[in-house]
Amino acid sequence: xxxxxxxxxxxxxxxxxxxxxxxxxxxLNEVIKELHENEESILLTSIGRDGEELDLxxxxxxxxxxIYKDDYIATxxxxxxxxxxxxxxxxxxxxxxxxxxxxxxxxLSDGFVQIAGPSIATQMATVCESFxxxxxxxxxxxxxxxxxxxxGRVSNVAILSSGASYSVDMEKTxxxxxxxxxxxxxxxxxLDLPDDFNRENYSDKYYIIxxxxxxxxxxxxxxxxxxxxxxEVESIFVNGAxxxxxxxxxxxxxxxxxxxxxxxxxxxxxxxxYENFEKLRQRGLIFSCxxxxxxxxxxxxxxxxxxxxxxxxxxxxxxxxxxDMPVVNIGSKYRG
Numbered sequence: 302x303x304x305x306x307x308x309x310x311x312x313x314x315x316x317x318x319x320x321x322x323x324x325x326x327x328x329l330n331e332v333i334k335e336l337h338e339n340e341e342s343i344l345l346t347s348i349g350r351d352g353e354e355l356d357l358x359x360x361x362x363x364x365x366x367x368i369y370k371d372d373y374i375a376t377x378x379x380x381x382x383x384x385x386x387x388x389x390x391x392x393x394x395x396x397x398x399x400x401x402x403x404x405x406x407x408x409l410s411d412g413f414v415q416i417a418g419p420s421i422a423t424q425m426a427t428v429c430e431s432f433x434x435x436x437x438x439x440x441x442x443x444x445x446x447x448x449x450x451x452x453g454r455v456s457n458v459a460i461l462s463s464g465a466s467y468s469v470d471m472e473k474t475x476x477x478x479x480x481x482x483x484x485x486x487x488x489x490x491x492l493d494l495p496d497d498f499n500r501e502n503y504s505d506k507y508y509i510i511x512x513x514x515x516x517x518x519x520x521x522x523x524x525x526x527x528x529x530x531x532x533e534v535e536s537i538f539v540n541g542a543x544x545x546x547x548x549x550x551x552x553x554x555x556x557x558x559x560x561x562x563x564x565x566x567x568x569x570x571x572x573x574x575y576e577n578f579e580k581l582r583q584r585g586l587i588f589s590c591x592x593x594x595x596x597x598x599x600x601x602x603x604x605x606x607x608x609x610x611x612x613x614x615x616x617x618x619x620x621x622x623x624x625d626m627p628v629v630n631i632g633s634k635y636r637g
Contacts, residue, residue: 304328304629305335307597308458313429315456317443319478322466324602324631326364329442331631332460336438337369344405344432346375346418347442348425365413366442372408373435375428377401377417386412391435396424403428405435416442426455458595459485462631463620464602465611471619474611478599479623480575484568485594492538492564492591503540506547510536510564524548528556536562542570545577552580559585567592598627 308314314332318325336343345368368374368386375394376384378401387409394403400417408414418441419425425441432439441456463478465471493513495503507522508515515538527534528551543565551558558581565571567590571578582588601620603611613630620628 303335304332304460304598304600305339307627308332308460309336309339309341311457312433312437313439313441313456313458315441315443315459317459317461319461319463319474319481320467322602322606323462323464324600325442325460325462326366327602327631328460328462328600329440330364330367332440333366333368333372337372341438342371342373342436343368343438343440344373344375344436345414345416345440345442346403346425346428346432347416348418348420348422366416367412368408368414369411370408373405373432374408374414374416375403375405375418375432376415378404380415380417381406384412384414386410386414394428394431396428405432407435422455429455458597460598460600461485461596462600462602465605465609465616466602466607469609471611471616475616475619475623476575478620480578481568482596482599482624482626484571484588485596487565487568487588487590487593489593490536490562490564490589490591494591506540508538508540509534510538510562523550525550525554525556528558528561529554531557535560536564538564539570541566542572544572545574548573548577548581552577560587561585562587562589564589564591566590568594596626598629599624600629600631602631 316325316329333343333345377398380400381404389407389409390404391407392405394405396403396419398417398420403418419428429439461478461482463474465474467474467477491513492510492515494515505521507524509518509522522537524537527537563586571588599620601616603613603616617628617630
């Protein structure tokens with residue numbers, strides 16, 4: 302199976318990883334290559350820095366990003382000097398990062414590049430809209446713990462990469478990868494956020510939903526207290542992330558949560574362990590999101606940057622048993 306066939310008709314594709322060294326850059330390079338072979342140019346950007354020869358976190362050698370003549374990249378000005386291509390600057394975006402303003406560059410030759418794009422999903426969505434005049438296909442390289450970049454506001458589909466670098470325990474890697482993919486595809490909830498919605502105007506953690514809008518309250522809401530007894534409150538919006546510490550009291554309580562609903566911006570905001578997620582679901586709690594993330598394929602890398610490797614065939618079969626999505630072993634298909 303070629304990943305190209307799964308994404309060739311999509312305008313914006315995000316690449317996200319369960320961990321560093323999951324094989325995300327290898328997959329990205331293969332997609333860029335296959336698009337080039339089909340005479341399609343791309344515009345590439347990133348929500349974190351990528352393309353460096355050494356991984357800045359693990360200090361291990363990693364694949365560099367390779368692009369082709371007439372491809373475009375959007376990268377921070379300070380990284381232009383590290384791009385091993387003949388280049389033409391075509392636009393300054395006016396969006397600034399710690400590494401300088403985001404600049405759009407057209408490649409006049411093939412070569413390796415380093416990229417660092419907008420660090421906020423809303424900025425990325427705006428920038429991607431302006432990129433359309435340069436290229437049909439936009440590829441967005443996600444960063445560790447920035448999975449929200451793959452939401453529908455930013456990209457049409459996403460590729461999720463997982464691998465042995467995530468854990469020495471293969472079963473844990475499989476379980477957490479499938480859990481992540483499940484969170485990304487939670488049911489969509491149509492919630493109309495106010496025009497003035499921001500952290501300054503809406504600083505509380507939880508808001509009661511009435512109809513399709515959120516309601517401000519004079520006092521802060523606690524999940525356990527709202528649902529401690531028979532309550533008319535059906536749905537609550539979670540403003541930000543939800544951690545295990547935040548739901549411990551709800552788990553230990555006798556709160557009436559059968560048929561109740563928590564609504565999130567997107568699945569990346571749900572940070573609770575799989576076991577706790579399942580306990581709440583078994584008690585009837587419904588999880589929904591404003592933005593969904595459409596994963597089209599899971600790629601796996603049985604090789605670890607830390608020395609422990611998985612059996613390739615066992616890893617592939619274990620992942621395939623737990624999902625109906627296509628699973629591609631990049632260790633054998635895209636080696637090099």
